[in-house]
C-alpha cells in the first residue's frame with residue numbers, strides 16, 4: 001500500500017517532455033496568441049517552427065522520440081488554409097504512415113498527434129497542449145527514452 | 151497479336167530449346183531482341199555453378215544464350231542493374247518486374263525503353279541453405295548436382311549419375327529448408343505487371359516440358375515476341391483453353407499456399423513489439439548492405455537514412471532503421487534481398503513487411519503492380535477543391 005502511494009506521487013510530479021512542430025503561418029501564430037491572451041498551459045512543450053506542416057519529415061518525429069520525447073505533436077493550418085496550397089494534405093498522409101509505423105513499433109498510439117490550429121486560436125492552442133500533456137501523463141515516460149534522459 | 155493473347159512458344163534453335171527451362175522461348179526472345187536491335191542490352195544471370203550466378207548486363211547474344219535455364223537457388227533481383235535511358239530487356243520474376251516498376255516511378259528506369267520479360271515464380275532458395283539442405287536432408291554432395299526442377303510440389307535434384315532425388319517442398323519447409331521465407335508468402339506468381347508473362351504452367355500434352363506458356367500484357371510484349379518470330383528465333387501456337395484453365399488453377403492454389411505462409415510468419419507479434427524490434431536490430435553492425443541491395447530504394451549515397459544517422463548514436467534503436475521502415479512502407483515488395491545479404495542474420499524482409507502491409511492495405515496500394523503513384527505523391531493541386 002505504502003509503495004503504491006509512493007509511485008502515485010512520483011507519477012503526479014512527473015512532467016512529460018513534448019516536442020511540438022508548428023507551421024510558421026498558423027500554429028506558430030496560435031502559440032503566440034496563447035501567450036498574449038495569457039491562456040494557462042503546462043510547461044511541457046518545446047516548440048519547433050517549420051514553414052509548413054507539409055515540411056514535417058518523419059525523420060524529425062522519429063528523432064524526437066529517439067532523443068527522449070515522451071510525445072510529439074504536430075500542427076498546421078486548418079485544411080483549406082495552408083499557405084502553400086496543400087501542405088497540410090501531405091501532412092495528413094505522412095501522419096497516417098507515421099501512425100501506422102508508431103503502432104507497429106509498439107509505441108503507444110497516444111504519443112503522436114496531429115491537430116490544426118490557426119493563428120487566432122490562442123485558446124485552442126492552450127487547450128490542445130493541455131489535453132495532450134494529460135494524455136502523455138497517463139501513458140507515462142516513453143520506452144524509447146535513452147538511458148539517463150529524464 | 152493482341153494484349154491478353156496466350157500462346158505456347160519455343161526456341162527454333164534445338165540447343166536453346168533443350169537448355170531452356172521450358173521451351174527456351176525467353177532466351178530466344180532476349181537474344182533476338184539484341185540481334186535485331188530492339189534493345190541495346192540484356193540483363194541475365196551468368197551461371198558460375200549449380201547454385202551460383204552473377205547478374206550481367208550484356209550486348210552479346212551468345213552470353214544471353216548461355217544463360218538459358220532457371221536458377222532456383224539464385225534469389226537475385228535483376229532490376230538493380232538497369233540503367234536509365236538504355237534500351238534494355240530483362241527476364242523478370244514478379245519481384246524483378248515489380249521493382250523495375252517502382253524504380254520507374256522514381257525516375258531510375260525509363261519504362262518505355264525497358265522490356266520486362268516476366269517469368270512465373272513459385273519461389274527461390276538461398277544458395278548456402280540449398281547446399282546445407284542437400285547434405286543434411288537429401289544426403290547428397292552438392293558438387294554432384296547437375297540440375298534442379300520443381301514439379302508437382304516436389305523439389306527434384308538430378309545428380310551426375312543421372313538419378314533424380316525428389317522431396318516434397320512442404321516437408322522441406324517444415325524443417326526450415328526449401329524456399330526463402332519471403333517467397334513462401336509472396337502471393338504474386340504470374341507477373342501480370344510485366345510486358346509479357348512466361349512460364350511452364352499451362353503447357354500440356356506433347357508440348358509439356360518443351361514449350362513456354364506466354365501471356366501478352368502490353369504493346370512492348372507484342373513487340374518483343376513479334377520481333378523474335380520475325381527473326382525466325384521462335385515459333386508459337388495459340389494456347390488451348392484447358393492449358394489456360396490449368397495455369398489459372400495452379401496460380402490460385404499457390405496463392406492459397408502463400409496466404410497460409412502469411413498467417414504462419416506474419417501473424418501479430420505477441421508481447422511487446424518494441425522489445426521485439428530493439429532485440430532483433432541489436433545485432434546490426436551498420437554495414438548498410440540492406441539499403442544497397444534494396445531494389446525499390448531510389449536513394450543513392452547521402453540518403454536520409456544514412457545522413458541523419460551515426461554509428462556513435464546511443465539511441466535505443468538506430469535512426470537508420472526507423473527511417474527505412476517508414477520509407478519502405480509504400481514500396482517494399484517483400485523481395486527478400488535485405489534479409490539475404492544481412493551479415494547479422496536479421497530477418498529484415500519480415501520486419502519491413504510488418505510495417506508495410508497495414509498501410510498498403512489501408513491505401514489499397516500494392517507497389518509494383520502498375521504505374522499508380524505512391525499515396526503521398528498522389529496529392530495533387532486540384533484535389534478536394536484546390
Ligand SMILES: Cc1cc2nc3c(=O)[nH]c(=O)nc-3n(C[C@H](O)[C@H](O)[C@H](O)COP(=O)(O)OP(=O)(O)OC[C@H]3O[C@@H](n4cnc5c(N)ncnc54)[C@H](O)[C@@H]3O)c2cc1C
Nearest residue numbers: 170171172173174175176177195219221270272349350351
Ligand atoms: C526461380 C524461378 C522459379 C520459377 N517458378 C515457376 C513456377 O512455379 N511456375 C511456372 O510456370 N514457371 C516458373 N518459372 C519460370 C520457368 O522456370 C521458366 O523460366 C519459364 O517457363 C521460361 O522458360 P524458357 O525456357 O522460355 O526460359 P529460358 O530460355 O530458360 O530463359 C530463362 C531466363 O531466366 C533467367 N533466369 C534464370 N534464373 C533466374 C532467376 N533466379 N532470376 C531471374 N532470372 C533468372 C535466365 O538468365 C534466362 O535469361 C520459374 C523461374 C524461376 C527463375
Ligand code: SF4
Nearest residue numbers: 244245271273333336
Ligand atoms: S519474392 Fe516472389 S517473385 Fe521474388 S523470388 Fe520469391 S516467390 Fe519469386
Ligand code: SF4
Nearest residue numbers: 444482483485486488
Ligand atoms: S526492404 Fe527488403 S524486402 Fe523490401 S523491397 Fe527492399 S530489399 Fe526487398
Ligand code: SF4
Nearest residue numbers: 434435437438440492
Ligand atoms: S545488412 Fe544487417 S547488419 Fe548491415 S546495416 Fe542492414 S541490418 Fe545492419
Ligand code: FES
Nearest residue numbers: 023052076077087
Ligand atoms: S502553411 Fe500552415 S500547414 Fe502549410
